[in-house]
Amino acid sequence: MANTPDYSWPPMGQRKVIGQRVKRLDGPVKATGRAKYASDTKPSGMLYGAYVACPHAHAKVTSVDTSEAEKMPGVKAVHVMAPAGTEIQWQGWEVAAVAALTEMQARDAARRIKVAYEAMPHLVHEEDLSKAGANARKGSEQKGGDADQAFQQAEAVSDGQYGFPVITHCCLESHGSVVQWQGETASAWPSTQDVTGYAGQLAASLKIPATNIKVQMDYVGGGFGSKFSPGAWATVAANLSQKAGGRPVRLFLDRQMEQTIAGNRPSAFAKIKIAGKKDGTITAWDSASWGSGGFQPGGPPPQPYVFVNIPNYRRVHTGVSLNVGPSQAWRAPGNQAASYLTCCAMEDFAAKIGMDPIEVFRKNVNYAQPAFQERYQFQLSKAAELAEWKKLWHPRGQSGAAPVKRGLGVAVGTWGGRGHASNCRTTIHPDGSVLVEIGTQDLGTGTRTIITQVAAESLGLPVGAVKLEIGRSDQPRDGASGGSSTVGGVSTSTRKSAVNALEKLFEAAAPALSALPEQLEAVDGKIQVKGSPAKSLTWKEACRKLGTASIAEMGSFNGRNDGAGLSSEGAAGVQIADVSVDTETGLVSINRYVAVQDCGTVINPKLAESQVYGAIIMGISTALFEERIMDRQTGHMLNADMEFYKLAGIGDVGDIVVHMDIRPENDSKGVIGLGEPPAIPICAAVGNAVANAIGVRVAHLPMTPEHVLNTLEGRNA
Amino acid sequence: MSSKKGFSRRGFLQGAGVGGVLGTGLLEREAEAAPAGAAIAGPGAVPITLTINGKPVNLTVEPRVTLIDALRDYVDLTGAKRVCDRGTCGACTVLMNGKSVYSCSVLAIDAQGKSIETIEGMTSPEKMHPVSQAFWENDAQQCGYCTSGFVVACKGFLDEHPNPTEEDVKHGLGGNLCRCGTYMGVRAAALQAAKQMKGGKNG
Incomplete structure (x- = not known):
């Protein structure tokens, strides 16, 4: 048995492809409309599906009559998911579905399904805990140190209330799939974040072997944490397909259902007190928080956030069960709320003692995990420099007499981002062509591009010499793309697979170079003897030595320790928002937004920056505009569309400055995921900037004119 | 009890055709604008011809089918996407006589006689x-x-x-x-x- 190959990354200065600003490989098909998404799929004979959704927030189904619908033109199948007796817990609950020759026919027929309900009392609001009654479930109090004594002895105590609303994922491609179920076999073309896990999950509900389910997805129109599971939706499509004699059925949520039931970020409200000294040192934390993830109330966001070792603390959380669509993982679950609650409370403490909040953050950075302390100090300085903090920041509310007030706010974030378990196969053919296969998915993060860069770097080839195939269930198993786990997983498995394949090629090529395999290296499209580059074969010449036998080598990563420092976890970031608030109209606008972010080894700086830009733009959208609005009387979501559920547009996000913290000490950590980390601090930074501008805390996000003006006028929002 | 709830474009066109039976201001204006004896399209599928990316394309669609659905489901031009479904997000944008339009907000029958350019043609x-x-x-x-x-x-x-x-x-x-x-x-x-x-x- 040969020694384990050296899988470690080439040193920073010696990389040829990794670290290059390679344009995303699927850019041409996306920028020309040729990328085919699940919702673009149209297998032969495909039918169109439509749902019947419950109009009540809480009800019991008393009867379902499909007889009229079944006779409608074009109808091929009707399926009831919620028969009489079903208790429905939110508006939009899927009761029945129809498949027909055209979408219009399916919708017409769905309207003819007669469902009778017995309406029941509902609760759809949680801001006012006193009205939640038995739906509120208070957890046990957690304590450390002596909070009572610390508050009694404190030189200063700040207190505030903070609100973080439910927002929806609003994926542009709605949830759904095309499914064909014929007896013991099925094919699925889903919109998913988990290609290789999909068959297993669907198999459980269809009761056929997972090996008989083929899954393919080339592109997905957004997920952000909401598309891990086939959910009930793929099963419904499969049942319609089966009933329609095995014809494929396309079943996607319409926009209203997508907004109502397909995923949202839980709310978080809190009353927080901080005790400390006048030099900025925090001595105690006290929080009473509440929130809802839907019918399942969910747990608390971690508090205090980042500054986890505040010695004296007391916290209690109340979960509220609501009759609303269920929450889903939302890009850094819990962490956005946690950053908002902690960083806003700390900014309020800084204002209370009249101190610069960056100095307060610095003063307390020793409460962060040791591995992060130096990094936060560096990043606070760097962000302050890029945001011109010294020049532009002013004590809270000292923003002049003009009606438009400018303010700056700071916030921090952290995320693990360790790679998930992943398997990759690299095939080198005698003609020199190279195929890399992983059953992963590219959510638009650039996964295709970075896998190809890693393989090319490892084989000493240009990016164009490597063919990549992803997105199918019959490829080597990868994990779900969530929690920033993909880049660490696929880059590690790809590196191992490519190095393993190269070892085999060295064995085949060594005799022709009169060398031992371990004396060879792959550089610039050649296989050469280390130290004697004149003794070389071109890549193609070397591959011809394989005769007729292709090389196919796996690379596997268990998701924990890769043994070579290829990937790890623990990203940190500091962000600063610079806003203007018109105190006459309540309008908040972003002047400039600065992000300093590390993520270990950066495989493609261009794509890494895009991730940070994207996270910030999405975050600004949530901070300024986004909020699910529920009607108390009907229990309906009132803005279940994209007109009144407002996303930021191209003119709403100001200027964004991204600084990737790629110092060698960060690079040496290996690859760390980047999808979540920069998405965390935005609401907090914007909220703090607004408070800095207008001199008073706007408790509830989003920072809409309504909330800003209510705060300025002293009205309860 | 939702069978009559949905407002369909088929009902809309029928109403307009007989002189504004539904009686809304919008329908009355539509009825007034229609010349006397104008052909009524539908309610069933009708043959239409669209000029897409410079070529005539013959389709048979119900009058209520939007241009985005005609492109995606009848011609298999799937570059334009249906996202918000009501003229907000622009994912369905095509050029009609050189101008950007939301193709979710144009009926396919109304796009006849106009030059439609999709991303595939561009x-x-x-x-x-x-x-x-x-x-x-x-x-x-x-x-x-x-x-x-x-x-x-x-x-x-x-x-x-x-x-x-x-x-x-x-x-x-x-x-x-x-x-x-x-x-x-x-x-x-x-x-x-x-x-x-x-x-x-x-x-």
Whole structure:
């Protein structure tokens, strides 16, 4: 048995492809409309599906009559998911579905399904805990140190209330799939974040072997944490397909259902007190928080956030069960709320003692995990420099007499981002062509591009010499793309697979170079003897030595320790928002937004920056505009569309400055995921900037004119 | 009890055809605008001819079918996407007689006699339009679902505003929404494409 190959990354200065600003490989098909998404799929004979959704927030189904619908033109199948007796817990609950020759026919027929309900009392609001009654479930109090004594002895105590609303994922491609179920076999073309896990999950509900389910997805129109599971939706499509004699059925949520039931970020409200000294040192934390993830109330966001070792603390959380669509993982679950609650409370403490909040953050950075302390100090300085903090920041509310007030706010974030378990196969053919296969998915993060860069770097080839195939269930198993786990997983498995394949090629090529395999290296499209580059074969010449036998080598990563420092976890970031608030109209606008972010080894700086830009733009959208609005009387979501559920547009996000913290000490950590980390601090930074501008805390996000003006006028929002 | 709840375009057209039976102001205006004895399309599927990317295409669609659904489900031109389904997000943008329109808000029958250009007619991976090329170079796409609409809207905008400032771009492309947050790339791409379209006479 040969020694384990050296899988470690080439040193920073010696990389040829990794670290290059390679344009995303699927850019041409996306920028020309040729990328085919699940919702673009149209297998032969495909039918169109439509749902019947419950109009009540809480009800019991008393009867379902499909007889009229079944006779409608074009109808091929009707399926009831919620028969009489079903208790429905939110508006939009899927009761029945129809498949027909055209979408219009399916919708017409769905309207003819007669469902009778017995309406029941509902609760759809949680801001006012006193009205939640038995739906509120208070957890046990957690304590450390002596909070009572610390508050009694404190030189200063700040207190505030903070609100973080439910927002929806609003994926542009709605949830759904095309499914064909014929007896013991099925094919699925889903919109998913988990290609290789999909068959297993669907198999459980269809009761056929997972090996008989083929899954393919080339592109997905957004997920952000909401598309891990086939959910009930793929099963419904499969049942319609089966009933329609095995014809494929396309079943996607319409926009209203997508907004109502397909995923949202839980709310978080809190009353927080901080005790400390006048030099900025925090001595105690006290929080009473509440929130809802839907019918399942969910747990608390971690508090205090980042500054986890505040010695004296007391916290209690109340979960509220609501009759609303269920929450889903939302890009850094819990962490956005946690950053908002902690960083806003700390900014309020800084204002209370009249101190610069960056100095307060610095003063307390020793409460962060040791591995992060130096990094936060560096990043606070760097962000302050890029945001011109010294020049532009002013004590809270000292923003002049003009009606438009400018303010700056700071916030921090952290995320693990360790790679998930992943398997990759690299095939080198005698003609020199190279195929890399992983059953992963590219959510638009650039996964295709970075896998190809890693393989090319490892084989000493240009990016164009490597063919990549992803997105199918019959490829080597990868994990779900969530929690920033993909880049660490696929880059590690790809590196191992490519190095393993190269070892085999060295064995085949060594005799022709009169060398031992371990004396060879792959550089610039050649296989050469280390130290004697004149003794070389071109890549193609070397591959011809394989005769007729292709090389196919796996690379596997268990998701924990890769043994070579290829990937790890623990990203940190500091962000600063610079806003203007018109105190006459309540309008908040972003002047400039600065992000300093590390993520270990950066495989493609261009794509890494895009991730940070994207996270910030999405975050600004949530901070300024986004909020699910529920009607108390009907229990309906009132803005279940994209007109009144407002996303930021191209003119709403100001200027964004991204600084990737790629110092060698960060690079040496290996690859760390980047999808979540920069998405965390935005609401907090914007909220703090607004408070800095207008001199008073706007408790509830989003920072809409309504909330800003209510705060300025002293009205309860 | 929802059988009568849905408002269909079929009912709309029938109502309009007999003189505004439903009696809303909108329907009355439509009825008045219709010339006496005008042919009534529908309610069943009718043959229509659309001029898509320079070629006549014969279809049989119900009058209530929108242009986006006709393109996607009847012609298999899937570059334009149906996202918000009600004229908000711009993912369905196509050019009609050279102007950007939301194809979710145009009926296919009303698009007859007009020149419809989709992203498939405008650009291809093998021969990229300067706007597509600029989107690629500036990484103005992530998941890519909004990208087709943005690329077409950008071309429509630049055809009318060949020398835009960044502020013009923010205004001119304000009718398209992206969830992944590619706006920084889109701004840079629009400005780069403007230069290249003039320089290369490639528009």
